[in-house]
Amino acid sequence: MIKNHNNPLKKRIILLIACLLLLPFLPLAAEPWGFFAHKKINKLAIYALPPEIIQFYKRHRAEIEDMAVLPDQRRYILYKEAARHYIDLDQYTISSIMFTQWEQIKQKIPEDSLQKHGIVPWHIPIVYKNLTRAFLNRDTLSILKFSAELGHYIGDAHVPLHTTSNYDGQKTGQTGLHSFWESRIPEILDTALEDWIGPAEYISNIQKSSWEWVLDSHQEVPILILKEQEISKQIPQNKKYSFEQKGRIMQKTPSLFYSKKYHQSLGNQIEKRFQAAVKHVSDVWYSAWVDGGQPVFK
Numbered sequence: 001m002i003k004n005h006n007n008p009l010k011k012r013i014i015l016l017i018a019c020l021l022l023l024p025f026l027p028l029a030a031e032p033w034g035f036f037a038h039k040k041i042n043k044l045a046i047y048a049l050p051p052e053i054i055q056f057y058k059r060h061r062a063e064i065e066d067m068a069v070l071p072d073q074r075r076y077i078l079y080k081e082a083a084r085h086y087i088d089l090d091q092y093t094i095s096s097i098m099f100t101q102w103e104q105i106k107q108k109i110p111e112d113s114l115q116k117h118g119i120v121p122w123h124i125p126i127v128y129k130n131l132t133r134a135f136l137n138r139d140t141l142s143i144l145k146f147s148a149e150l151g152h153y154i155g156d157a158h159v160p161l162h163t164t165s166n167y168d169g170q171k172t173g174q175t176g177l178h179s180f181w182e183s184r185i186p187e188i189l190d191t192a193l194e195d196w197i198g199p200a201e202y203i204s205n206i207q208k209s210s211w212e213w214v215l216d217s218h219q220e221v222p223i224l225i226l227k228e229q230e231i232s233k234q235i236p237q238n239k240k241y242s243f244e245q246k247g248r249i250m251q252k253t254p255s256l257f258y259s260k261k262y263h264q265s266l267g268n269q270i271e272k273r274f275q276a277a278v279k280h281v282s283d284v285w286y287s288a289w290v291d292g293g294q295p296v297f298k
């Protein structure tokens with residue numbers, strides 16, 4: 001039998017396998033909030049939960065942490081995934097889209113245009129419904145999956161650079177700013193990010209809250225850009241970067257000196273966005289459990 005090498009299904013399978021094989025070698029700069037921070041957000045959110053559910057989440061902490069990064073890994077194999085992680089608010093008249101719902105905005109703007117500029121504030125309520133349904137069905141696997149993924153998208157909604165088309169500083173001559181802000185500095189801060197954020201509180205309108213989170217993030221964009229420009233001018237080129245071992249790869253990264261200077265100039269901006277993310281992940285898990293009939297876990 002003659003094999004058809006142009007079979008489109010076969011091509012897609014080969015591409016999928018190639019992507020999966022390449023995943024461990026993709027550069028760290030491509031990791032929004034960094035895998036480190038996403039896992040940490042999900043882990044810390046557990047400890048703000050009330051007694052009725054904290055034991056369940058603690059028991060499954062490893063899965064909740066591991067699955068926190070699945071949505072980013074999926075970006076390379078699922079074409080619809082990338083748009084769920086950001087929204088380019090600078091591409092809109094913000095007042096004309098803020099606080100809208102997905103079904104509503106699709107009446108006004110073509111879906112391909114919405115997908116192009118990112119959909120994170122509309123996607124969070126969709127995953128929230130899935131999590132609520134999982135609680136209603138007492139479906140442990142789905143509860144873990146949707147909790148972890150909600151943690152991811154809520155985390156992304158708290159990153160200022162996920163709310164602008166200048167997402168890597170590429171439009172202002174600051175390429176690399178994305179991983180500098182959300183990976184390099186959080187990794188340096190590490191345990192300094194672990195402040196107690198208060199008990200989880202019920203959120204009655206997830207759509208409205210999702211909008212508030214991205215709008216708050218967006219307000220932080222100008223200072224984040226400006227401070228890096230200022231600090232960058234003050235530091236000589238030979239003091240800006242160092243090489244550090246990341247797994248098996250030696251990676252060029254902003255030096256400790258440069259990172260600390262930039263972090264100080266931001267005045268706790270990173271800590272505040274990180275801790276808000278932890279708080280809101282916890283709030284949303286708790287709210288989904290309440291809306292899902294408050295199942296008792298033994």
Ligand SMILES: [Zn+2]
Nearest residue numbers: 032072085156
């Ligand atoms: Zn992401």
